[in-house]
Amino acid sequence: MMEEMDIETLKKQVKRAKRIASEHAGELHDLVEDRLPKAYEEIPQMAQACYDACQQWAQLSAQLEQRQALEAS
Template identity: 65%
Template sequence: MSDQTIADLEKAVKRAKRIASERAGELHDLVEERLPAAFDEIPGIAAATYDACQAWAQAEARLKAALSAGA
């Protein structure tokens, strides 16, 4: 793999991690500040958090695979 490809994958991992952290923060804020009144928001925020974490894990796996292939 080229250095540029690795750099692009690293950038994608960082972006996905940032997004996952933001979604986790939203879930935390819901729990800490708005429950139980906003209980109906749980499914949507939880699903968005799960999807963002899954996207991060997939990006991380692609980076690890690329690094292993280049080793």
């Protein structure tokens, strides 16, 4: 039962991380669409935040897949 809770918790974390990554991607998109070239200096910081959020989502997703594979076996 504890493993199931862990998987459910991990699913929630993956969902939250995906939402955060999508928000950062949207902010980056808005920068490109609406504020460039004037706000070009914001690119590195916004891109890094988006990258970090996507990396967090990828790591959590991989953990979830591993847990689900272990449970299935």
